[in-house]
Amino acid sequence: MMRFGIKAVLAAAVLAVGLSAPASAAGDAKPPAEMGWQFDGLFGTYDRNALRRGFQVYKEVCASCHSLNQIAFRNLSQEGGPEFSEAEVKAIAKEYLVEDGPDDYGDMFERDALPRDKFPSPYPNENAARAANGGAYPPDLSLITKARGGGADYIHALLSGYEDAPEGVEMRAGLYYNPYMAGGKIAMPVPLLEELVEYSDGTEATVEQMSMDVTHFLNWTAEPELEQRKRMGFMVLIYLTIFAGLMFFSMRKIWADLH
Ligand code: HEC
Numbered sequence: 001m002m003r004f005g006i007k008a009v010l011a012a013a014v015l016a017v018g019l020s021a022p023a024s025a026a027g028d029a030k031p032p033a034e035m036g037w038q039f040d041g042l043f044g045t046y047d048r049n050a051l052r053r054g055f056q057v058y059k060e061v062c063a064s065c066h067s068l069n070q071i072a073f074r075n076l077s078q079e080g081g082p083e084f085s086e087a088e089v090k091a092i093a094k095e096y097l098v099e100d101g102p103d104d105y106g107d108m109f110e111r112d113a114l115p116r117d118k119f120p121s122p123y124p125n126e127n128a129a130r131a132a133n134g135g136a137y138p139p140d141l142s143l144i145t146k147a148r149g150g151g152a153d154y155i156h157a158l159l160s161g162y163e164d165a166p167e168g169v170e171m172r173a174g175l176y177y178n179p180y181m182a183g184g185k186i187a188m189p190v191p192l193l194e195e196l197v198e199y200s201d202g203t204e205a206t207v208e209q210m211s212m213d214v215t216h217f218l219n220w221t222a223e224p225e226l227e228q229r230k231r232m233g234f235m236v237l238i239y240l241t242i243f244a245g246l247m248f249f250s251m252r253k254i255w256a257d258l259h
Pocket of ligand 1: 057058063064066136139141151159181186187188192
């Protein structure tokens with residue numbers, strides 16, 4: 001009897017901690033390939049180098065249309081992330097301008113970003129963003145891997161999955177064919193082309209590589225505490241195992257004495 005109890009506790013704990021099945025993408029969209037990410041599973045961790053390359057792709061490509069307004073520059077140096085040095089973070093922040101104010105005269109002004117600032121939007125407001133993108137709004141990317149069914153697999157497939165529209169499919173100007181998008185049409189032009197960035201670590205910048213890396217990075221922005229959470233989950237499992245063992249032996253002793 002007791003043995004089943006222990007197994008049940010362990011099974012429940014494993015279920016609770018680990019393996020959350022990704023929801024499937026909506027509608028008629030092509031299902032994305034499962035990529036088997038290093039951050040998946042009970043012992044998942046981020047790959048520092050992939051995070052740094054992914055950040056480079058975000059900064060040099062995606063940031064011209066998409067904000068990252070849940071992430072401050074200084075988060076880039078925190079444990080479990082890309083772990084840039086503080087000097088590197090300062091230098092990255094300095095490349096951006098943020099609005100501040102009002103000053104003593106009541107005027108807003110622009111200044112270099114500081115590590116405590118969030119990544120700013122490339123547009124002054126939503127209308128400007130829509131006007132620049134044929135009416136479509138480039139969403140903030142901070143939580144995008146959580147906000148879409150299929151998660152990281154979907155983002156990767158979308159970025160690397162543009163195709164020519166199949167015969168018979170009418171494409172309005174400003175829309176592009178992508179079978180992973182529900183409805184097959186997306187207002188985002190093909191964002192990644194071979195060798196679009198030059199990786200500072202020498203990795204070859206194929207479309208596949210860049211979409212893997214930037215998705216890795218965007219999973220971190222959506223879940224910066226993932227490594228800590230998984231470590232904690234593992235500790236809880238060990239604790240539960242020991243606790244269940246203690247319970248087993250003490251119950252046995254109590255019942256033995258009663259007979
Ligand atoms: C030229 C501007 C532009 C660039 C550059 C760009 N995007 Fe987009 N993106 C858009 C627009 C516009 C939309 C909204 C598309 C729509 O709703 O049809 C969008 C939508 C998205 C979506 C949401 C798709 C969905 O399921 O609704 C994701 C994810 C995304 N972009 C990721 C990226 C990433 C990652 C990069 C960099 C590799 C990038 N984008 C570069 C303009 C851009």
